[in-house]
Amino acid sequence: MAEPYEGSLTTEYIGQALELKDEDPAWVVKWPRSITHFHTYGLLTPFFKGLAEGKLLATKCTNPACSQNSTWLPPRADCPDCYARTEWVEVPNEGTIYTYTMLDYAGIGIELKTPYWQIDVAIAGVDTMFKGILLRGKPEIGMKVKAEFRTKNPTRTILDVWWVPA
């Protein structure tokens, strides 16, 4: 029977020695991380494709046996009320501000220049609200807004849609 390895093995340290952040009272070592995830949009991929085409796509449960037949934005592929597969529907690119905040101090990696307005938008015919960014103007509850899209050089994220005063 063959040996698992032929000959002798040697190795060398190919990592990077850790720097010290603190030495007193305990050693605290600096331990860097750099990680890339490969994240799927799964059955919601048409929504993100829709943004690049300037469309706001929601999903609707059309199952006649469902007690709610809700329309979802953000979309969901499966109805949580009856478990039927939902259908894609295009919803109006306009709505009213339900509530808002101004984001001043953001966590690391923020892709938008702070400060900016974050809004939650009520859209006619949609059972949920839809969180977004108000690009211009000052929000008020009840204010009418319309959606705009980043169709050139899309980020392929939710930041491909934003709102402006209607």
Place this chain on the structure above:
Amino acid sequence: MITFGKGNLRVPRWSKRVFMVAGGCTPFRKYFPEYKLEELVMMGYKMMLEENQLKMSPKEIKDSIQFAVYGEFADHFQDQLLCEAKIHDYLGLDPLFNIGVKTGGATGGAAVLAGAMAIASGYANCVLVAGWERMDEVDTRTGNFYISTAACKDFETRMGRIYSSYYAPMANRFAWAYNLSEVTRAKVAVKNRGYAMSNPNAQQPGHHTVEEVLSSRMSAYPLRFLECCAMTAGSASVLLCDEELAYKLSDQPCELFICGGSHTLRVADRRPMEIPLLPHEEPGMYDELLRENPRYPGFESFLASRFASWLTYRMAGIKNPLDDFDLVELHDAFTISDIQTYGDVGLAPYGKEVDYIESGDAYFGGRCPANLSGGLLGTMHAVGATGIWQAAECLWQIQGKYDYFHGQEKWWKRAGKEMPKDWKSLQVKDAKQAMWISHAGVGSHVTCGVLRKAW
């Protein structure tokens, strides 16, 4: 519209009564380099074993434990998967079984609930519930981002990368609907940070003024830095027992009732529904409120808190929280979440939360003081430990041990602080029953726990 099926509303019933007899915790700090995580957990665990006047030695109690439940919010922060295994081994509890519980900010409460289930089912008669978080391995803004991944990563996280920006829209909507001023919000920060002055373990104690709160830096409008809890390193433990062991171990056991509720992580997805009424609320009492603002719970309220208290009040036979509780510990991660919760748990009717704060009932000396521990704003939010530590603070109040655990030099010394000369006791006289809310996400998971004097 959320609707319930017939089976959904069964009120939980323990098969065996469940008791809490002891609690322990570490000091809470932003940065705790002196100790490794398992060493911090050991500190809180040993305090639980040694300082609760239990009638067995720490070794005998260790020998009585059959099961452990551990609460940890985020593997990101610890940068260690299966931290539970390391902690359990370090506490010398192998090969007893342990499980880890993760429900965001409600992890501590959910860990207590899981421990109680083990007692109630007969799986064990002595359960350790311990929780921790060490949020000091990363800088603050990285920590802010980690926490924001507890918003929906596809549709919310990119909009702010900080959790205050998911609560702030609630604060603005609540102010619009129920006439909440920034001054009332600031009073909550002043109150809870002020109470933290009496707690040796507190991370952010301070005698602030409303003006100071309102001139602190803006995080997400309208929430300012002094209205937000901080990131913490620390741990807490409690010991749960069945009835027989509880009285063997302690002359002051408290009976435990706890249930939970949940709601979609994305607040904006919350479809309107009827308000589930608590035992003291009358049908029709919210008709006018719903005419003006028909979308319950909307951004104003937390269905998960209402549902958790709806279940727990029935389980524990609570008729009216304001009459039946001597104190509460609420999840004041932000001033607004504290204020919203008074309506959810029925200490005030929905829409009257502001009047409740202004009435003084939530203050020491009031009818039902809230967050005498200093709360999350003043004392700690080492997330996996928080709901466990809140329970310990409630337990100590009912046992009349507030001064023992907060007013002794040794605890201040342990925390590396000097005990203030004007230290003030916040012991509630003759406290018999306390409630605590452990709360996650923007109300995604909530437990409502009740501790009742049982001697």
